[in-house]
Amino acid sequence: MSRANAISRSAYNRAYLAKRRAELKAAGLCQWCGKTPAKPSPRGKGLGCRCAECASLSASKSRASMARKRPAWNALGICSQCGTRQAMPRTHICGVCAERRSEYQADHRKVPLLPRDPTLETEP
Ligand SMILES: [Zn+2]
Ligand SMILES: [Zn+2]
Numbered sequence: 001m002s003r004a005n006a007i008s009r010s011a012y013n014r015a016y017l018a019k020r021r022a023e024l025k026a027a028g029l030c031q032w033c034g035k036t037p038a039k040p041s042p043r044g045k046g047l048g049c050r051c052a053e054c055a056s057l058s059a060s061k062s063r064a065s066m067a068r069k070r071p072a073w074n075a076l077g078i079c080s081q082c083g084t085r086q087a088m089p090r091t092h093i094c095g096v097c098a099e100r101r102s103e104y105q106a107d108h109r110k111v112p113l114l115p116r117d118p119t120l121e122t123e124p
Contacts, residue, residue, distance in 0.1 A: 021049075030054050 024031045030038045030051035039055060041048040050058065070080045070092075079087045079094035081101070087094055093101070 025049070032058070 020034075021031050024034050025038075025047075028037055028047055030036050031049040032054040033051060036051040036053065038047040038050060039052045040046070048055065066080075069083060073080045073083050074087075074092050077087050079085045079097055080092045081097035082094065085094035085096060088098065091098070
């Protein structure tokens with residue numbers, strides 16, 4: 001098999017997968033296994049791209065891969081969230097990820113924070 005042939009084969013595979021995914025999406029099926037109905041997307045409208053089983057499998061794979069990488073990133077002083085930027089001093093996270101995380105936590109917090117209580121504040 002020549003190299004040109006290999007490239008055209010991979011282009012064909014990409015086109016095939018895109019077509020297949022569009023078919024599965026139109027049918028409302030999981031785009032990973034193609035058997036079970038896709039679960040509704042958590043916040044947006046319509047369906048997600050995976051069924052509940054495939055989504056949890058993908059999440060556990062992602063967690064395992066992050067757990068494998070995190071010690072090395074921490075040792076190098078790289079952000080353990082994105083793995084690309086330098087972590088802030090005395091933390092394991094970069095400024096961009098810290099901002100994103102606090103934004104996410106602000107609208108995903110299950111128990112809303114109470115306004116600040118002055119009686120709880122202790123003067124040193
Ligand atoms: Zn599935
Ligand atoms: Zn980061």
